[in-house]
Amino acid sequence: MKRFVVRGLFALVAVIGLGVAPPLRAVAAIAVIPQPAYMRVGNGSYALPHEVTIAASNAAERDVAGQLSDFFRKRGLAATIVPKNAAHATVRLSVIAGDKALGTEGYHLRVARDGIGITANTGAGIFYGFQTLRQLFPAPPATANALPYIVITDRPAYRWRGVMLDVSRHFFPVSFVEQYIDIASTYKLNTFHWHLTDDQGWRIQIKTYPRLTTVGSCGDYDHKLGSGPCRYYTQRQIREVVAYAKKRYVTVIPEIEMPGHSRAATTAYPELACKPIRSDVYCPSETTFAFLQNVLAEVMRLFPSTDIHTGGDEVPKRPWNASPFARSVMKQHHLRNAHELQGWFDRRIERYLNAHGRTMIGWDEILAGGVSKHAVVMSWRGTSGGIVAATRSNDVVMTPDGPLYFDAYQGDRAWEPRAINNHTTLRDVYDYDPAVDALTADQSRHIIGAQANLWTEFIPTQQRAEYRLLPRLLALAEDVWTPAADKDWKSFVTRASSQYARFEAAGITFWIPGPNGLEDTIVDGDSVHVAFTSAVPGAAMYYTTDGSYPTVRSARYAGAFSLAVQRGEERRVRVITVLRSGRVSTPADATFSRRVAPLAKP
Numbered sequence: 001m002k003r004f005v006v007r008g009l010f011a012l013v014a015v016i017g018l019g020v021a022p023p024l025r026a027v028a029a030i031a032v033i034p035q036p037a038y039m040r041v042g043n044g045s046y047a048l049p050h051e052v053t054i055a056a057s058n059a060a061e062r063d064v065a066g067q068l069s070d071f072f073r074k075r076g077l078a079a080t081i082v083p084k085n086a087a088h089a090t091v092r093l094s095v096i097a098g099d100k101a102l103g104t105e106g107y108h109l110r111v112a113r114d115g116i117g118i119t120a121n122t123g124a125g126i127f128y129g130f131q132t133l134r135q136l137f138p139a140p141p142a143t144a145n146a147l148p149y150i151v152i153t154d155r156p157a158y159r160w161r162g163v164m165l166d167v168s169r170h171f172f173p174v175s176f177v178e179q180y181i182d183i184a185s186t187y188k189l190n191t192f193h194w195h196l197t198d199d200q201g202w203r204i205q206i207k208t209y210p211r212l213t214t215v216g217s218c219g220d221y222d223h224k225l226g227s228g229p230c231r232y233y234t235q236r237q238i239r240e241v242v243a244y245a246k247k248r249y250v251t252v253i254p255e256i257e258m259p260g261h262s263r264a265a266t267t268a269y270p271e272l273a274c275k276p277i278r279s280d281v282y283c284p285s286e287t288t289f290a291f292l293q294n295v296l297a298e299v300m301r302l303f304p305s306t307d308i309h310t311g312g313d314e315v316p317k318r319p320w321n322a323s324p325f326a327r328s329v330m331k332q333h334h335l336r337n338a339h340e341l342q343g344w345f346d347r348r349i350e351r352y353l354n355a356h357g358r359t360m361i362g363w364d365e366i367l368a369g370g371v372s373k374h375a376v377v378m379s380w381r382g383t384s385g386g387i388v389a390a391t392r393s394n395d396v397v398m399t400p401d402g403p404l405y406f407d408a409y410q411g412d413r414a415w416e417p418r419a420i421n422n423h424t425t426l427r428d429v430y431d432y433d434p435a436v437d438a439l440t441a442d443q444s445r446h447i448i449g450a451q452a453n454l455w456t457e458f459i460p461t462q463q464r465a466e467y468r469l470l471p472r473l474l475a476l477a478e479d480v481w482t483p484a485a486d487k488d489w490k491s492f493v494t495r496a497s498s499q500y501a502r503f504e505a506a507g508i509t510f511w512i513p514g515p516n517g518l519e520d521t522i523v524d525g526d527s528v529h530v531a532f533t534s535a536v537p538g539a540a541m542y543y544t545t546d547g548s549y550p551t552v553r554s555a556r557y558a559g560a561f562s563l564a565v566q567r568g569e570e571r572r573v574r575v576i577t578v579l580r581s582g583r584v585s586t587p588a589d590a591t592f593s594r595r596v597a598p599l600a601k602p
């Protein structure tokens, strides 16, 4: 059996301080994402017995123990859950109360001579200890069931660690939604924002209003409403997803867009739009409020989340300005313009949610109308809305459309499948920090976390969704979990490699990053040594040096090679990566150009 060997010296170096990430070499075999807040690697390793026992007593412990048993069985081990007072157990799960250092989501994980222990104040903490534990096992194709001796004490930097999926522009089946939640929770994200309604399709069954699904769900971004298949989630399916997420300590936040992005609803029920312009905006009428309150009543019965997302973004004001009825509402309530009318609309919905014990969350446009201090603001037009919200004491989730919109290209758009017109690299996501320097400590406390959004105009399939989500989600996980001072790009890149091996083994269509070390280079002499390594372990690389598109018939990379670069010339090395599964990356490029000689002094 292959075992980890962790050298004593490295272990010693790693002891250096709480909150300081151990040096990379010390954890070469340990590749946890997100990087734990504190980790000390011991000297030796623990080989699991073939018959694993998991000690768990209360409901939360037993629930994670069940998931842990499934994990062990997949690794070829037998697993039994035993009571906590059992004399021997391979793994001990203990919810204890009152370890202040761990907070509500932190955990303590220890692997030693006598086995594995996870303690936490909550079931969430135990679950996160389990997520770390599974990453301590070697990545496929290695199958060893041995773990390094290690002590980890860990807790998140932020409490809102989210990812959104737009199921309106394209619909995704429950099986994929659950996989999405699975991936998110593996990397300790705790919030799934489900964008359930938009112009292109209404995806949630509402029993009071059947036309929302018999009409409003029959289209998507590629099929005008009425011309596409009708795709939506039944209430039973929604309950299934919420329960699935709960087991993984993920809160599901439903989004019901209003007053804009509502064409699916106004097509199903035309009386919800103002005359004379039939539009994608609800009319601010009593008919509309009765409708929305009835919809929200059903939504609240399905979703236990405190926060209910009501959209609020990009509301065109022309339909209201053109409507005698909407103008009469403005006059009656002394609203100077359509922007103030949206504020009035939002506040009315907020009062309804508050009366039912819920909190409104919306896109940063909801600030303009002056929602209450209790509303949560999702800052998407950059971070400015979030900064304003925090200064007004509203809680903020940062989801800036630059680094955290995962519908953007990751690679060179010349080769990538069509994406929205932006480019956001893995590095861009990694370098994002939700903290804002300009805020005071009190204001900063209102930044409760960050979230990535996956809009799906150009994501027609689940494979494409995986391709846009991953590996960027790994970088997001570290942005919201790991203390900012401990983030380290080089270490992240190394640790991400193990995750790629796991994705590949699970058949997940992640975007394949270009080789590590392939970088634009200024060359001093007549030639340069070109060396790089595959981002994905065990993958093959093929390259060209003449600017052509590489194929598996191009030169196979077999170690550093020499590249001649003439004076005034720029050479391009273009590489494709081919996974063991046969999946091929788009090309990654680097240029090698000759340094221009300095002008001779006159």
Ligand code: ACM
Binding pocket: 313, 314, 363, 380
């Ligand atoms: C948004 O991207 N319109 C929230």
